[in-house]
Structure formats: C-alpha cells, structure tokens
Amino acid sequence: MVRVPPALTKLRPAHVxxxxxxxxxxxxxxxxLGMALGVSFLTCFLTGLMSHLAQNPLQVGFLSMxxxxxxLYRVTxxxxxxTGIASIPLLIAKLWTVxxxxxxWPPVRNVAHALERLSLIPLVAGSxxxxxxxxxxxxxxxxxxxxxxxxxxxTGWIVIGALVVHIGAKLVITRSVLGSKAKAKARADGASVxxxxxxxxxxxxxxxxxxxxxxxxxxxxTLTTVGQTVRPLRKLxxxxxxxxxxxxxxxxxxxxxxxxxxxxxxxxGEYRLTVRGRVSRPLSLTREQLLAMPQxxxxxxxxxxxxxxxxxxxxxxxxxxxxxLAGGDPDNSTAEVRSLQRRSVYRTSQLxxxxxxxxxxxxxxxxxxxxxxxxxxxxxxxxAPNRPGxxxxxWVTHLEVT
Amino acid sequence: xxxxxxxxPSGPAFWICxxxxxxxxxxxxxxxxxxxxxxALMSWLKVFAGGLIAHDALFAPLVxxxxxxxxxxxxxxxxxxxxxxxxxxxxxxxxxxxxxxxFGRLANNLSLLPSDHxxxxxxxxxxxxxxxxxxxAIARLRRLRRAAAAGGRPA
Numbered sequence: 001m002v003r004v005p006p007a008l009t010k011l012r013p014a015h016v017x018x019x020x021x022x023x024x025x026x027x028x029x030x031x032x033l034g035m036a037l038g039v040s041f042l043t044c045f046l047t048g049l050m051s052h053l054a055q056n057p058l059q060v061g062f063l064s065m066x067x068x069x070x071x072l073y074r075v076t077x078x079x080x081x082x083t084g085i086a087s088i089p090l091l092i093a094k095l096w097t098v099x100x101x102x103x104x105w106p107p108v109r110n111v112a113h114a115l116e117r118l119s120l121i122p123l124v125a126g127s128x129x130x131x132x133x134x135x136x137x138x139x140x141x142x143x144x145x146x147x148x149x150x151x152x153x154x155t156g157w158i159v160i161g162a163l164v165v166h167i168g169a170k171l172v173i174t175r176s177v178l179g180s181k182a183k184a185k186a187r188a189d190g191a192s193v194x195x196x197x198x199x200x201x202x203x204x205x206x207x208x209x210x211x212x213x214x215x216x217x218x219x220x221x222t223l224t225t226v227g228q229t230v231r232p233l234r235k236l237x238x239x240x241x242x243x244x245x246x247x248x249x250x251x252x253x254x255x256x257x258x259x260x261x262x263x264x265x266x267x268x269g270e271y272r273l274t275v276r277g278r279v280s281r282p283l284s285l286t287r288e289q290l291l292a293m294p295q296x297x298x299x300x301x302x303x304x305x306x307x308x309x310x311x312x313x314x315x316x317x318x319x320x321x322x323x324x325l326a327g328g329d330p331d332n333s334t335a336e337v338r339s340l341q342r343r344s345v346y347r348t349s350q351l352x353x354x355x356x357x358x359x360x361x362x363x364x365x366x367x368x369x370x371x372x373x374x375x376x377x378x379x380x381x382x383x384a385p386n387r388p389g390x391x392x393x394x395w396v397t398h399l400e401v402t
Numbered sequence: 403x404x405x406x407x408x409x410x411p412s413g414p415a416f417w418i419c420x421x422x423x424x425x426x427x428x429x430x431x432x433x434x435x436x437x438x439x440x441x442a443l444m445s446w447l448k449v450f451a452g453g454l455i456a457h458d459a460l461f462a463p464l465v466x467x468x469x470x471x472x473x474x475x476x477x478x479x480x481x482x483x484x485x486x487x488x489x490x491x492x493x494x495x496x497x498x499x500x501x502x503x504x505f506g507r508l509a510n511n512l513s514l515l516p517s518d519h520x521x522x523x524x525x526x527x528x529x530x531x532x533x534x535x536x537x538x539a540i541a542r543l544r545r546l547r548r549a550a551a552a553g554g555r556p557a
Binding site: 093113116121122128133135136141143145146147157159160163164166167172203209216217220224238240242247252255256258259375 | 416426458482496499531
C-alpha cells in the first residue's frame with residue numbers, strides 16, 4: 001500500500017470545499033438567490049424577445065409590434081436593462097454561495113447528476129456572457145468581433161434552456177429548503193445564530209445579513225443607473241452612460257451626423273424627400289415644401305435598446321398624409337424608410353401597417369419648436385410611437401410604400 | 403455546504419425539464435451557428451469561455467482568499483459592516499467598469515458618456531458606502547462596550 005503524505009490528502013477537493021465553506025453558503029441562501037435570479041432572468045428573456053420582435057416589424061406576422069400603447073417599448077426595454085443590471089450582484093452572490101460545489105467529490109454520481117453538472121457550463125458561462133455584453137453595450141464598448149444583438153439574442157436562448165434544466169434539477173431541493181417547515185426551522189436557526197453572535201460579540205454576517213447586503217447592492221446599482229430612463233432620478237444616474245437631458249437640444253444622440261458621415265448630404269441644397277412604390281403620383285419634395293404641408297405635433301420618446309429614453313415634442317408631416325398625397329392607401333400600406341447614410345445596418349427601417357396608419361407617425365422637421373439639429377436627423381427624421389430608437393430613422397430621404 | 407444525496411437529481415420532472423431545456427439550448431446554439439461566421443463565432447466562444455474562466459479560476463478564488471484574510475485581520479466585532487460594504491462595493495465597481503474605463507467614448511458624440519468624472523463618481527459612491535459601514539461599526543463597538551460595562555458592574 002502506498003502511504004499518502006498527510007499534506008497531500010488535504011489537497012483533495014473535499015478539503016478545498018471545506019476550506020471555502022461558510023455557514024452562509026446554505027442550500028436555503030442558494031435557493032433564495034436562485035429564485036430571485038430566476039425571476040430576473042425570465043423578465044430579461046421576455047422583454048428581450050419583445051425587443052427582438054420590435055426590431056423586425058415586418059418579419060414576424062401577427063407578433064408585429066402594435067403602435068399603441070405608445071410608451072410600451074419604453075417600459076419593456078427600461079425594465080430589460082434595469083433588471084439585467086440588478087442581476088449582476090445577484091449572480092455574483094449566487095455563484096459565491098455555490099462555488100464550493102464545484103469541487104463536489106465524487107464529481108459525478110450518475111447520468112442525471114452528470115447532465116445536471118454539464119448544463120451548468122452553458123448556464124454560468126451564458127449568464128456571465130449576457131450580463132457582461134449587455135453592460136458593455138450600454139457604454140458602446142465592444143471588445144469582440146460579433147454582432148452584439150445577434151450574439152446576445154441567441155445566447156439568451158442558451159441560458160434560458162440551461163435554466164430550465166437547472167430548475168428541473170433543483171425543484172425537489174428548493175421545495176424542501178423553502179417549504180413552510182424549512183421556513184420555521186430557518187427562523188429558529190436564525191434566532192439562535194443571532195443569539196450566539198451577540199454572545200460572541202459578532203462573527204460576521206449571518207444569512208439574513210448576507211441577503212440584506214446583496215439587497216443593498218442591488219438597490220445601489222439600480223439607483224445609480226436607472227435615471228437614464230426614469231427622468232426624475234437622472235441626477236442619481238452616476239454610472240449611466242447617458243442622461244436623458246444631456247445632448248444637442250437637450251436630448252441624447254446614439255449616432256451623430258459626423259459618425260454617420262451624412263453631414264454634406266444633409267446640408268446640401270440637393271436634398272429631396274422622395275415617396276415611391278405603391279403610389280399613383282410619386283413625390284419629390286424639398287424641406288421647404290415639407291414645411292408648407294399641414295404640420296402635426298406628437299409628444300414621443302426616443303427609446304434606445306441600450307436602456308436610455310428621452311421624450312420631446314416633435315413636429316412635422318404625418319407619414320399617412322404623405323402617402324395619401326402621393327395617391328397611396330395609408331390605411332393598408334407598409335413602408336420602408338431610407339436614410340442618407342451609406343453604410344449602416346440601420347440605414348433603413350420598416351413601418352408595419354399599424355405604424356403607417358397611426359396619426360403620430362411623423363417625418364419630423366422640428367423638436368420642441370426648433371428645427372432639428374443635424375445629430376437628431378436634419379433635414380427630416382422618422383418618429384413613431386412604440387418603436388426602438390434604432391428604427392426611428394434619421395436623415396430620411398426616401399419612403400418606399402409597399 | 404455538505405454534498406448530499408439531493409445533489410443528484412432524479413424523477414420524471416427532472417427528465418422532462420432536461421429534455422425541454424436541452425432542446426432550447428440546441429435551438430440557441432443552432433441560431434448562433436447559422437448567424438455568426440468564422441471569426442465572429444470564435445470571438446463568441448472566447449467571451450463565453452473567458453467569462454467562466456475569469457470567474458471560476460480568478461475572481462472566486464480571490465474572494466475565498468480575501469475572506470480568509472478578512473477573518474484573520476478584521477476583528478469579529480466589526481466584521482459584519484466590513485463584509486456588507488465589500489459586497490456593495492464589488493457590485494458598484496462591476497457596474498461602473500465600462501463607464502469609468504470610457505472605452506466606448508466617441509469624439510463626435512458628446513451625449514455618450516457625458517461626464518468626464520466617472521472615476522471620481524465611483525470613488526464618491528464607495529466613500530459613501532464605507533462611511534456608512536464605519537458609522538455602523540462605531541455604533542456596534544459602543545453598544546458592545548456599554549454591554550460589557552453593564553455586565554462587569556457588581557449586582
């Protein structure tokens with residue numbers, strides 16, 4: 001028989017697990033944090049799906065976004081980003097509570113156990129991926145070579161799938177540690193822990209204190225970022241990459257005219273807005289001719305996928321009036337809006353029937369009574385209710401009615 | 403946390419969830435494979451695996467090491483507020499990294515990252531957290547001292 005030196009036996013995973021153990025790392029703490037994360041991830045997933053549908057308005061049939069309520073996307077996208085940010089401390093805490101389990105010995109007990117442990121790879125790696133890429137995207141930081149929206153969307157499916165496996169694996173234990181009997185026991189344990197702690201002059205956070213600290217962390221990151229969309233909290237938005245009142249004409253900009261390389265074309269006397277497609281009298285109008293048409297005002301917010309939003313009063317020409325003027329049918333048409341931009345994924349955007357029909361869907365010429373700033377889309381931009389900002393196309397030069 | 407029998411899942415509910423969940427995972431992987439090509443896919447894999455490695459091999463062991471140090475260095479009487487402040491600080495730092503780094507800053511768009519002082523803001527927020535922890539710690543010490551004095555007095 002080979003004798004193992006005592007020092008070496010201490011390197012066994014069980015010892016690592018013991019070294020990292022803490023009374024705070026109970027099944028109950030893990031289950032409570034898991035429930036919170038389950039709710040936040042499901043919220044992110046559903047609002048994310050909604051955003052995906054909003055970005056592809058002509059390719060999703062009956063799921064296409066309605067034009068009303070006007071502020072729907074503002075709420076769902078605000079919730080998506082705020083919930084994602086709130087998940088960061090929750091995920092760090094959850095991974096901390098279960099970290100020693102990584103060294104469980106034996107590593108695999110049976111097929112079910114192996115499957116459950118393997119599913120943790122897409123779950124944990126995917127969760128970190130989603131929160132990291134989402135947070136970086138808010139600040140326009142792209143240290144990677146893939147399309148953010150594509151990768152974030154499909155990885156979301158991977159994480160939700162792995163989460164379903166995980167929930168299936170943890171159903172029994174969650175019920176046993178969060179059930180009414182367990183609750184009573186935890187309360188009794190908690191009381192004795194507090195008593196012991198007071199007697200021994202405090203040995204650090206107890207379970208409740210730990211959860212409270214995580215709660216404070218969630219509140220802290222939320223309060224210091226959510227002001228990017230909740231205007232009254234804007235002064236607290238210390239770590240938000242935007243403030244709803246800072247930008248040209250008091251409104252933030254996602255892509256500037258210089259960044260989009262449209263300055264010369266936008267300021268040129270050659271500028272025309274053309275309306276073609278399924279119309280009987282194609283139009284070609286100067287900005288002055290647009291200003292001579294009946295003007296309509298709408299109080300609408302620009303809502304960025306990045307979680308900021310800012311409202312303004314826009315005025316300009318109704319898209320439905322333009323289609324009617326060109327001899328089209330504004331009640332049964334869709335349209336493609338094209339920008340002066342040469343190269344951009346967001347050079348064009350689609351208007352579905354509800355959006356074409358809506359009286360607040362404008363080709364705006366002014367913002368809060370002033371002519372549009374170049375960065376806001378001068379000579380004219382699309383503004384419509386319940387629509388992601390990247391589809392509120394700026395520097396519009398063509399409307400193709402379909 | 404002791405490994406228990408419940409670590410190995412079982413029962414029809416688990417297998418139904420596993421089948422359904424793995425189906426969704428496969429759908430997501432399929433979507434990535436059809437929508438990302440070559441270098442983009444490699445880049446995805448790097449970030450995906452990189453996050454996991456950064457957490458499991460770097461961050462988590464550092465936290466374990468930190469906790470051991472904390473237990474040795476910080477007196478038990480004030481350990482609670484120190485741990486609480488560390489947790490909140492970690493969360494704030496994680497969320498502030500992209501804006502403090504200012505990696506996405508653009509010269510042609512001043513409304514993006516409109517402040518020049520994100521680092522100062524982070525320092526300020528951390529100062530508030532630690533000042534609160536200090537107030538709580540002082541209150542605890544006073545209470546303990548008073549309790550000890552009351553206990554030491556002859557009846």
